[in-house]
Amino acid sequence: MADTVRMTLDEVRSLATEVFTANGLSPANAEIVAGVVTAAEADGTHSHGLFRVPGYVSCVTNGRVDGKAEPEVSDAAPGLAAVDAKNGFSPPAIVAGRALAVEKAKAQGIAALGLRNSGNLNALWWDVEQFAAAGLIAIAMSTTRSYVAPWGGNKALFGTDPFAFACPRQGKSPMGFDFATSASARGEIQVAARRGHAIPEGWALDKDGKATTNPKAALEGVQLPFGGHKGNALIIMVELMAAGLTGGAFCFEAEKRAVDHGAADSGPAHAGEVIILIDPAGYHDAFLGRIEGLFDSILAQEGTRIPGDRRYVARARSHEEGIDCPAALYQQIVDMKTG
Amino acid sequence: MADTVRMTLDEVRSLATEVFTANGLSPANAEIVAGVVTAAEADGTHSHGLFRVPGYVSCVTNGRVDGKAEPEVSDAAPGLAAVDAKNGFSPPAIVAGRALAVEKAKAQGIAALGLRNSGNLNALWWDVEQFAAAGLIAIAMSTTRSYVAPWGGNKALFGTDPFAFACPRQGKSPMGFDFATSASARGEIQVAARRGHAIPEGWALDKDGKATTNPKAALEGVQLPFGGHKGNALIIMVELMAAGLTGGAFCFEAEKRAVDHGAADSGPAHAGEVIILIDPAGYHDAFLGRIEGLFDSILAQEGTRIPGDRRYVARARSHEEGIDCPAALYQQIVDMKTG
Numbered sequence A, B: 001m002a003d004t005v006r007m008t009l010d011e012v013r014s015l016a017t018e019v020f021t022a023n024g025l026s027p028a029n030a031e032i033v034a035g036v037v038t039a040a041e042a043d044g045t046h047s048h049g050l051f052r053v054p055g056y057v058s059c060v061t062n063g064r065v066d067g068k069a070e071p072e073v074s075d076a077a078p079g080l081a082a083v084d085a086k087n088g089f090s091p092p093a094i095v096a097g098r099a100l101a102v103e104k105a106k107a108q109g110i111a112a113l114g115l116r117n118s119g120n121l122n123a124l125w126w127d128v129e130q131f132a133a134a135g136l137i138a139i140a141m142s143t144t145r146s147y148v149a150p151w152g153g154n155k156a157l158f159g160t161d162p163f164a165f166a167c168p169r170q171g172k173s174p175m176g177f178d179f180a181t182s183a184s185a186r187g188e189i190q191v192a193a194r195r196g197h198a199i200p201e202g203w204a205l206d207k208d209g210k211a212t213t214n215p216k217a218a219l220e221g222v223q224l225p226f227g228g229h230k231g232n233a234l235i236i237m238v239e240l241m242a243a244g245l246t247g248g249a250f251c252f253e254a255e256k257r258a259v260d261h262g263a264a265d266s267g268p269a270h271a272g273e274v275i276i277l278i279d280p281a282g283y284h285d286a287f288l289g290r291i292e293g294l295f296d297s298i299l300a301q302e303g304t305r306i307p308g309d310r311r312y313v314a315r316a317r318s319h320e321e322g323i324d325c326p327a328a329l330y331q332q333i334v335d336m337k338t339g
Helices: A009-022 A027-042 A050-061 A090-108 A125-133 A186-195 A215-220 A228-245 A251-257 A287-299 A309-321 A327-338 B009-022 B027-042 B050-061 B090-108 B125-133 B186-195 B215-220 B228-245 B251-257 B287-299 B309-321 B327-338
Strands: A004-007 A072-077 A080-084 A110-118 A137-142 A162-169 A172-180 A271-278 A323-326 B004-007 B072-077 B080-089 B110-119 B137-142 B146-148 B162-169 B172-180 B271-278 B323-326
Touching: A004 A009, A004 A327, A009 A027, A009 A050, A009 A323, A009 A327, A027 A050, A027 A090, A027 A125, A027 A309, A027 A323, A050 A327, A072 A090, A080 A090, A090 A110, A090 A125, A090 A271, A110 B110, A125 A137, A125 A162, A125 A172, A125 A271, A137 A228, A137 B228, A162 A228, A162 A287, A162 B228, A172 B228, A186 A215, A228 A251, A228 A271, A228 B137, A228 B162, A228 B172, A228 B287, A251 B287, A287 B228, A287 B251, A323 A327, B004 B009, B004 B327, B009 B027, B009 B050, B009 B323, B009 B327, B027 B050, B027 B080, B027 B090, B027 B125, B027 B309, B027 B323, B050 B327, B072 B090, B080 B090, B090 B110, B090 B125, B090 B271, B125 B137, B125 B162, B125 B172, B125 B271, B137 B228, B146 B251, B162 B228, B162 B287, B186 B215, B228 B251, B228 B271, B323 B327
Parallel strands: A080 A110, B080 B110
Antiparallel strands: A004 A323, A072 A080, A110 A271, A137 A162, A137 A271, A162 A172, B004 B323, B072 B080, B110 B271, B137 B162, B137 B271, B162 B172
């Protein structure tokens, strides 16, 4: 048996849809979440692609997330759209609130889409890119499960709380990025543990609160914010904005509520997310033209790149050649088709 | 002669107002900028206090900034207030646009205040704290002069581009922070150079693009983003938001335009800034109560603190005891009273 299985993106989507539908997701939710998985595979971010399918499923089968949830959209204020995800996954909630949020941003110049009671498992790039493709600047912040100690402390309190940004470009795919406000994503430590590699200093403390480069000790301990006190400040901002503002659970609240069913990627329940949307034409018409001057100036220096560009290279190749799924993971997912 | 001069905050304000008025600022602008200087001294951030008075003055006397500018406020969209600072300093422009921006945020739930053609010299904490004191969450981003290389490059392109956040609290002063998205503020390198200290690795490259811990070599070279590629992504976001969105100059454009008159702190001209304002009552009423649970959980861990709290400790002490100004700086400023 080969180590990997080559799949087209259509095959990724079909397989994920079938597995999700067989394991408690409604057809509508299965289609959306399968699209998120496929987009991650296409962009080369395999840690959020098929690798995460068992995690999505276990969330539903262990009852932490409702796979059949029907998100409820409400008009909170002229500039604020709200979605109660009804403890379903966040992508269907974003899809449900998208039209109202875009309409508000285009009418007011700025708006926000707030999600509460959602299960956030995907990389935030998917969340923001779709708004940038609709011509809006998007800034997203989301909570996750509680893995990260506050700066100076040594007990898990914050999530790896991602922050994402996307900006439309004229005649090009959006520019943007997403990253964990912790020093590393949890998945990076898990990968190091599996491969027996050390992790860099500054990523984590062990269970006794001592700095460690041992990934297994790190997984039993706590992760740290990125960039010292600046990253710590950003994590607190993400918690206040993604959970406090929207009415989602803070990471530490979600963790208290959740019984850990042993599924490492089973995600938070009742979490929150906020997406701020700005119409760049609101202030003046020259935005799209002017920003190309900034991008040109960056690329004029050797060794630089525009955030997001590596995704688009991977995406073009994936559409052409398909993607490679580790054979064991492929078999694990195929076996889930029967629910 | 003593090394320092003890001053009350009223004396700081009076001296700064008098010096600014004698050196080309209108009375209205002098009062506002002197208030910013006094607030920085009160909070213990002396690098943005009296230390910066000569820089404010030289900006005006060398013609880079118009000290008598009368900012022009416009209503760009239901959620967007715009201020053309008319190449004056940013604080008078913020004061000019504040009422309209607050009104919009409270009516729409979210709004933005965009500044263009402004000279941004102050720490952004002042910019956001006043909105949090008015009950709004505030996120600010601003450009500065061009000192920072893009990640992977070695030529100055970005500013030290600060990012700030402030959040109201019930019965307490706002929580918040501001920081340069470069690894250090420029002033920290200048201080190290004066004292003959080395700077940490990762802060700067020398003029040949090689990593350096020599502060003088760093000042001749370029600064680096904080937190590696994540900080680099944030700097690009700040440039796009603070300059691209508002119509202010990107740092590299401002630098091209500016003739350097040798005043290290003379600041950027025609710069931009954006302040996003959110009414936390927009989504639900429990915000102010719920966030105290987060702050309590942070402080329950030994060694932690809430961003901004050290400022308030310093502020209380300064109101009580006054502040100490280095004698040479005091004399330099007093000598400027005659213009």
